[in-house]
Amino acid sequence: MTVEAQMDSAAKHITILIEGAFGFNLVQEFRRCYNDRQEFRFTIDLRKVDYIDSAGLGMLLNMHNYLGQEDGMIRITNTLPQVRKILTISRFDKKFAIE
Structure with a gap:
């Protein structure tokens, strides 16, 4: 279970890659x-997350609130059917752009 951030400073874009179960054990890594x-x-x-629990959902909401971005401005991509x-x-799907 890991969290990795890939930053494109020129485009002001960060891709966060998560692997394994997305839950409370990743809170510090995800926040960083x-x-x-x-x-x-x-x-x-x-793409490598096979399970998300209520803590994972809460972390996504905390990120959304912390960044103060408009609904749909944070993209969630490559979800497996059970996570979607x-x-x-x-x-x-009302707060995030899910692709």
Whole structure:
């Protein structure tokens, strides 16, 4: 279970790659990826996430609130069907652009 941030300073864009279960055990690593970077756009790549729990959903909401970005400005990409289903049921498609 890891979190990695790939930064493109010229484009002011950060891609956060998460691997494994997205839950409370990743809170510090995940927060470090976006902390003090309000001027950046973000993509969260979940291609290697097979499970997201309520703590993972909460971390996404905390990120959204911390960055103060408009709904849909943070992209969530490459979700597996079971993760996409949880995001949809939780109505995260209203706050995030899910691709």
